[in-house]
Structure formats: C-alpha cells, structure tokens
Amino acid sequence: MxxxxxxxxxxxxxxxxxxxxxxxxxxxxxxxxxxxxxxxxxxxxxxxxxxxxxxxxxxxxxxxxxxxxxxxxxxxxxYAGKTLEEKAWADAVVDQYKDFQFAFIQYVNAKSAGRPDEEVERIRTEVYLPYKELYFDFLNRLLEKSKSGFLVGDSLTFADLVVVENLFSLGKNQHFVAAEHPKLLALKEKIYGIPAIxxxxxxxxxxxx
Amino acid sequence: MxxxxxxxxxxxxxxxxxxxxxxxxxxxxxxxxxxxxxxxxxxxxxxxxxxxxxxxxxxxxxxxxxxxxxxxxxxxxxYAGKTLEEKAWADAVVDQYKDFQFAFIQYVNAKSAGRPDEEVERIRTEVYLPYKELYFDFLNRLLEKSKSGFLVGDSLTFADLVVVENLFSLGKNQHFVAAEHPKLLALKEKIYGIPAIxxxxxxxxxxxx
Incomplete structure (x- = not known):
C-alpha cells in the first residue's frame, strides 16, 4: 500500500x-x-x-x-460513483458546491476586509444568497428524487462528504440552520451516522x- | 453509440x-x-x-x-489521463483554471455593472491579477517540466483543451498577449495544430x- x-x-x-x-x-x-x-x-x-x-x-x-x-x-x-454517469453527477454536485463556495468567500472576504456596509450587503444579496439558494435547491431536488438517501446513485460518493462537511462548517459559523432544511439535515445525519465517519x-x- | x-x-x-x-x-x-x-x-x-x-x-x-x-x-x-495520477493532475489544472475564472468574472462583472472605478481597480489588482499570475505561473511550470509539450503526461488531456480555449477567449478580449507567454502560445499552437481540432x-x- x-x-x-x-x-x-x-x-x-x-x-x-x-x-x-x-x-x-x-x-x-x-x-x-x-x-x-x-x-x-x-x-x-x-x-x-x-x-x-x-x-x-x-x-x-x-x-x-x-x-x-x-x-x-x-x-x-x-467512492467516486459506480458508472461514468454517476461519476459525472458526483462531479456536478461538487462543482456546484465550488460555485457556491466562491460566492460565499466573496461575501466573507468583503466582510473581514472591512469593506463598506453597502458593498458587503450588495455582495450578500446579489452574490452569496442567490448562489446559496441555487445550491440548496439543487441538493434538495437530488434528495427528493433519491431512493437511497445519498446524493448520487445508491451508495455514498465523495459528493456526499463534500456537501455534509460544507453544511457542518456553515452551521458552526451560523450560516446554516439545519431545522430549515430537513432533507439536508437528514443527509448530514445519515453520513455522520456511518460508524467509521x-x-x-x-x-x-x-x-x- | x-x-x-x-x-x-x-x-x-x-x-x-x-x-x-x-x-x-x-x-x-x-x-x-x-x-x-x-x-x-x-x-x-x-x-x-x-x-x-x-x-x-x-x-x-x-x-x-x-x-x-x-x-x-x-x-x-x-482524454482524461492514462493513470489515476494523471487524471488527478488534469483535474488539478482545470480546478486551478476554475479558480482563476472566478476571479476574472468578479472583475468583468464589477466592470460591466458599472461599479465605481476604485472598486473595479481594487478587484483587478487584488483579485483578478493575483489569480492570473498564480494560474499562468502554474501552467508555465508544468510546461517547463513537460517532455511531451502537453500539460499532463505524454498525450492530450481535457486540461489542455480547457486551458487553450480559455487563452483563446482571453486573447480575443484583450486579456492575454500571446507574445508575453511563449510557452502558453506554444501549447495553444500545438493543440490547434491537431488536424481534427x-x-x-x-x-x-x-x-x-
């Protein structure tokens, strides 16, 4: 090894x-x-x-x-997906996460750099929140259709790990309220319930x- | 098929x-x-x-x-790479491209939204240009070490296509001056010289x- x-x-x-x-x-x-x-x-x-x-x-x-x-x-x-199609969807999920993360970081950076309130608020409402909605809606729709409870296919992929870790960090820093997103919370609990995890x-x- | x-x-x-x-x-x-x-x-x-x-x-x-x-x-x-290690490096190149692209788009968006000159200039110098330098330096170092002239391994991967298309579009819109980047120009000419392309x-x- x-x-x-x-x-x-x-x-x-x-x-x-x-x-x-x-x-x-x-x-x-x-x-x-x-x-x-x-x-x-x-x-x-x-x-x-x-x-x-x-x-x-x-x-x-x-x-x-x-x-x-x-x-x-x-x-x-x-854990990459069982077929090329599953792999592509796991990739699409993490790329959507990355799009969201960029929007989020723009907001965090503007805030921590002490940019004017008006600019921070504009980035929050025009960049961060629209990407968050897009990302969360996408995840919710995937979970609605999922028979396994995982984001892609019938078993865990790295997309599940990327998403739940992101939710964990967002939650720890007051950017995610689990009670408002029952499907995302269920995914988080499912993944964190796996014994090795x-x-x-x-x-x-x-x-x- | x-x-x-x-x-x-x-x-x-x-x-x-x-x-x-x-x-x-x-x-x-x-x-x-x-x-x-x-x-x-x-x-x-x-x-x-x-x-x-x-x-x-x-x-x-x-x-x-x-x-x-x-x-x-x-x-x-x-065209994804011949080994998992080559695949990982092709992925790393396109993820670095994506990081750069986000920085670039922030600048383009600020400009086209008519944000104040001071803000546009700040995004240009603090976000766009540092990411461009990081990205171009990374590509140049890969090409310096490459024996094949391709970015990863000894044959074309999708990373080459993503990079040269990005250079093409940057050049068409006055954000890339090929003469200043001989290695990147050589990559572009190599890929565009492939008959099917x-x-x-x-x-x-x-x-x-």
Whole structure:
C-alpha cells in the first residue's frame, strides 16, 4: 500500500473530505496539520505545486487542489460513483458546491476586509444568497428524487462528504440552520451516522473552520 | 453509440472544450446553440438540472456543469489521463483554471455593472491579477517540466483543451498577449495544430465569447 501524507493546516477546511475518505476506507495516512503562524507554511510553500494546500503526497508524488485530491482518493477507494454517469453527477454536485463556495468567500472576504456596509450587503444579496439558494435547491431536488438517501446513485460518493462537511462548517459559523432544511439535515445525519465517519468526527480536533 | 446533444448558447464559453472533444474523438453530436433573447432559454431553463447551461444529454440522460460534462466525455473518449495520477493532475489544472475564472468574472462583472472605478481597480489588482499570475505561473511550470509539450503526461488531456480555449477567449478580449507567454502560445499552437481540432476551429461560428 502506498504511503499517504496529507498536508494542510489544523482546520477542516478544504482537506476534511479527504480525511473522511481515508477513515471511511480504513486506509492509514499521515494527517499533517500545520500550525498557523509558526513559519512552517512559509518554509514549505515554495515546494508545493501551486503554493497552496491541501497537498496529498502518494509515495512522495504530490497532488494539489482539494477536489482533485478528493476525487483521486474516491476513485482509489471506490467512492467516486459506480458508472461514468454517476461519476459525472458526483462531479456536478461538487462543482456546484465550488460555485457556491466562491460566492460565499466573496461575501466573507468583503466582510473581514472591512469593506463598506453597502458593498458587503450588495455582495450578500446579489452574490452569496442567490448562489446559496441555487445550491440548496439543487441538493434538495437530488434528495427528493433519491431512493437511497445519498446524493448520487445508491451508495455514498465523495459528493456526499463534500456537501455534509460544507453544511457542518456553515452551521458552526451560523450560516446554516439545519431545522430549515430537513432533507439536508437528514443527509448530514445519515453520513455522520456511518460508524467509521462517526468515530472520526467525534475524535477530530474541534476547530472553527 | 449513444445519441449526444449538447445544449448551450451560440458561444464558445463553457461548452467549447466539450465540442472540441467530440470533434477530436470523431463522435457525432447535436451542437444545439440557442440564440440569446429569443425566449428559447426561458422555455427550457426549468427543465434543466440546475437552471444553467451547458447541459449534455446522453440518450436523454442529462448531465449539468461544464467541467463534469467535459471530464465525462474525456473519460469516455480516452482524454482524461492514462493513470489515476494523471487524471488527478488534469483535474488539478482545470480546478486551478476554475479558480482563476472566478476571479476574472468578479472583475468583468464589477466592470460591466458599472461599479465605481476604485472598486473595479481594487478587484483587478487584488483579485483578478493575483489569480492570473498564480494560474499562468502554474501552467508555465508544468510546461517547463513537460517532455511531451502537453500539460499532463505524454498525450492530450481535457486540461489542455480547457486551458487553450480559455487563452483563446482571453486573447480575443484583450486579456492575454500571446507574445508575453511563449510557452502558453506554444501549447495553444500545438493543440490547434491537431488536424481534427484545426478543422473544427476554422469552421466554428466566430463569436466574441
């Protein structure tokens, strides 16, 4: 079995679905969590493929970009979808998540950069909230049609992990009220109820993001 | 062979790499191009999976999200990468493209919405240009290390198509000066020099985007 090392900060962030895939598959990996501000990241940044984390090293071969990493592990471990059509739909879900995430980050960045209230509010109502509605509607429609309770096909795919981790982080930061979205809550509980996931989630570091 | 229908507007945009894959593979498809403003899109929008195009229909089975469509066709036609590691790197390239594209669109949207000059300039210098540098540097480093001249491995992947089409559109709209980026220009010429691509590109509708 190859030696896996996942490099990221001590946060869930863009690395968490990859960690969950390792735990789900029961595959050992080094969960290398850098501490913000201690100089480690500055030291290794130049040697990463894009100057960003997460990076997954497989026997020393580096793979960048979170969704590329997650899809790679999902393909290796059997959670990418069972047919090319299922794979395409899992991909479509995570790309829709990525579209939403960009809109969300625009809003978060404008707020934390102290942009004028009027600008922050415009981004919230014209960018963030429309993308959130589009994304949540899409997920709800998928779950309405789903016979398995999973987003794609009749078993778990990496799309489920990406989505529930995003909901978890949104919820932890007051951007998702589970009671208002019963289908999304049911998906979250279904995934977090899987023993290997449950055990990991209960023992993982409690970080804000 | 399944019946393929690709629905989009009469533009290259997010559909073009999919069209190029069909031409490269010599697989017939219906290239359904809606005309902006004639009401067709408004009529069909509600029946699409996300309310967005492109949508690829495969024997009537709909797949949304441009990169999901492109990766699906690449997997079917043999242009997704030869190993899981190559696939992961092709995915990383297109995800980096998507990150850049979001930054670019923020700038274009701010400009076309007539946001104040100071705000447009801030987005240009703080969002668009840093992402462009990151993206172009990444592509240049990949091409420096490439023995084949392709971005990933020793043959064409969908990542090459996504990147050169993006460069084509950036160039057509004065956001890319080929002479300043000899490696990117060489990639573009290499891909557009492939007979099936060349023939298609010479005969496709000349649209601004």
């Amino acid at each position: 190859p030696t896996y090392k996942l490099t990221y900060f001590n946060a869930r962030g863009y690395a968490e679905p990859a960690r969950m895939l390792f735990h789900l598959a029961g595959v050992p990996f080094e969960d290398y969590r850098m501490t913000h501000g201690d100089g480690t990241w500055e030291k290794i940044k130049g040697s990463t493929p894009i100057g960003k984390v997460p990076v997954l090293s497989v026997d020393g071969f580096d793979i960048p970009q979170s969704l590329a990493i997650i899809r790679y592990l999902a393909n290796k471990f059997g 449950k055990q990991y989630v209960e023992s993982r570091p409690d970080t804000q993001f | 399944p019946t393929y229908k690709l629905t989009y507007f009469n533009a290259r945009g997010y559909a073009e790499p999919a069209r190029m894959l069909f031409h490269l593979a010599g697989v017939p498809f219906e290239d359904y191009r809606m005309t902006h403003g004639d009401g067709t899109w408004e009529k069909i929008k509600g029946s699409t999976p996300i309310g967005k195009v492109p949508v690829l229909s495969v024997d009537g089975f709909d797949i949304p999200q441009s990169l999901a469509i492109i990766r699906y066709l690449a997997n079917k036609f043999g 060349k023939q298609y590109v010479e005969s496709r509708p000349d649209t601004q985007f």
